[in-house]
Amino acid sequence: MIGFHVSSASAVPAYMQLVEQVRRALRLGRLEPGDRLPTVREVAAEVAVNPNTVLKAYRELEHEGLVEGRPGQGTYVVRSLSGPSPQTLDRLRASLESWVDKARADGLEPEHIRAVVDSTLGSLFDVEESA
Amino acid sequence: MTWLMWRQHRKQLLFAVAALVVFGAFFVGTGRPMHDRFERAGLPGCLPAAREALVVVDLGAQPGTPGPEPTLPEGVDKPPEPTAPGVDEAALADARCVQQARAFYGDYQNVPFVGLLLLVLPMLAGMFWGAPLVARELEAGTHRLVWTQGTSRLRWATTKFGLVTLAVLVLTAVYAAMLTWWIMPVIDTSGQRFSYIFFDIHGIVVFGYVVFALALGIFAGAVTGRLLPAMSATVVGFIGVRLLVMLAARDHYMPTETRRTPNLDTSFATMRNDLNGDWIVATGAGFEGNSGYEVLTIHPIRQFWTFQAIETAIFVTLALGLLIGATYWTRRRIS
């Protein structure tokens, strides 16, 4: 389970802080679709905030399509946030396609293209790891 | 609610019971030998008759009798029988009894001083059991806890005052019984049942004093809301009212009687019988022929229990008034 906290000093309203924390947990994979969020009462008690604040946060998450409230059972995560958004994927795919076109025009066969991609991946991620 | 009162005051109750046990040990420990001595001197048998006589022969003044008695050694109770020619047997028996009684009383002259200390006891009950009852609650702020539960303040006050008063009365009954048993020989041989110390510490008046002091403490605590001022007020109030009643009112409970002692037979010396126990308010004298007589203004001893009842009633009434006042004040009290 994730831990919540609300900072009074922050300019962000309390409920938004909770929403952010759920989103971050989803992004980092700490929460996955099918997980049940703690009850409003549990969060209100843990964080010492008004239960309405928690309700508001959960409603906002529901509005964003990230969670779903099931009567009598609780609030469940229904969507994942890890990985890039579909728009990012489309953009990257588009620029990859234009590069592959260029490589083809220069006479590279698919095996060559794959080799170039592999070695680039290798050196780039290696550099990052040793950096 | 009863449980709560018991739990809150159980330490005080246990302390009181312990004090009673200590008193009991003292009374029994010193009372046993005293009662033995009293019985060995034959006093329980001869005193009732001896007290009736208004005058007795003064054995010490008879011709032919030995001089003043030396102090009696322990265990020796009967002095050698003095003779008094011309005196009848009954009068002689009374005279000897009076002499025995005087000897007995002389050995226990400390008892009235103990009595002085015992006068203070009711006041202590008021200070330590009455004053804290409401005052401690207010000082600690716990009235804001107990008066906001689901039980009314009236019920709280009546239960609390009622239970404490009841417990104190029971304890007082035990104490009074022990004390009266202990002290009766001394009172009987003193002839001063009406005196300011003896009257106040035995009989039923002690109930009146205790319940009055308790009520005074409770009332002072409720009104002042603070323990020390309540205790001080209890001391001042108790002493003030007691003195007022004792010195100014007690004399007037019943009308006095006049008694003229019989003309004295000049063939042998007689003296007034102090063992009567009458309360002598004023004395006068006169002569008839060549014998003197006394005219006394007295409250005779037979008025004793009426006096006790009246004084007890006064203090119980005052106590009731104070308890009602305390209940009313507690109900109306601002936090």
Next chain:
Amino acid sequence: MNGALVADGLTKRYRKTVALDRCSFAIPERSIVALVGPNGAGKSTLLHCATGLVRPTEGTLTVLGGPPGDPTLPRVGFVAQDAPLYRDFTADELLKMGVKLNREFDLPFARARLFDVGIPLDRPTDRLSGGQRAQVALCLALAKRPRLLLLDEPLASLDPLARREFLSALMDGVAEEHMTVVLSSHLLTDLERVCDHLMVLRSGQVQTLGATDELLATHKRLIGPPQPRRPKITGVEQIVSAARAERQIELLVRTNGDILDPAWDQYDVSLEDVVLAYLEPRAGEELLDLEVAGA
């Protein structure tokens, strides 16, 4: 007016002081209200009136639809300032007292709560910490299953950790029960996170009462150049406080929904700002003379 706690002209006078001065307000049911004001503002007096500990001099106070005191106390939970308890009683004995003195008292619930916050039931309360005593007092109040919970400066003498634990326990109790809660304090910061309504009391008078969201939305700080007397400011319903500096004046205002006069720079405010403004209108007479338009 309807509400869990409704006052109409509520006044309490002592010999020399006026503790409450013609207060009229309605606290909505199910709200969690921060009752804020400086020492001596009348917060305790108000709560004591609601519990029947103090009798009002004038005016009325309606508690859950009934009069304060014996008739309504069974549904009102109260923790007085400094959480008074019988010091030589154990927590269990205090719960027993609760059972004996109340028609409805949920003993298993109370015991479970104390266990949850780690309070031993068999220790005399004077051997508990201040925070633990506050928890016991809260537990006693919650075990009545009240519809209205009144807490008089519950955090005042607690260290930060104990404060957090108290508020946690309080929110836990509130979430389950749907009750109205009034917490008084002279500090807002602790209460901001738990309260959804704010009531400001100063010198025995109610300065404002409203939902915190609404208060934040309707109050703004306006800064503008020094004004000649009595300019009109559209969109402002009330000037709450004002301050004059050399080259500008600064106002904290309550808006009425119309567009604010653009001649003024406007800024959002925090709840703390709102409270301070209602507590200390530090304005000279001439600034408060400013008229408002569009009211």
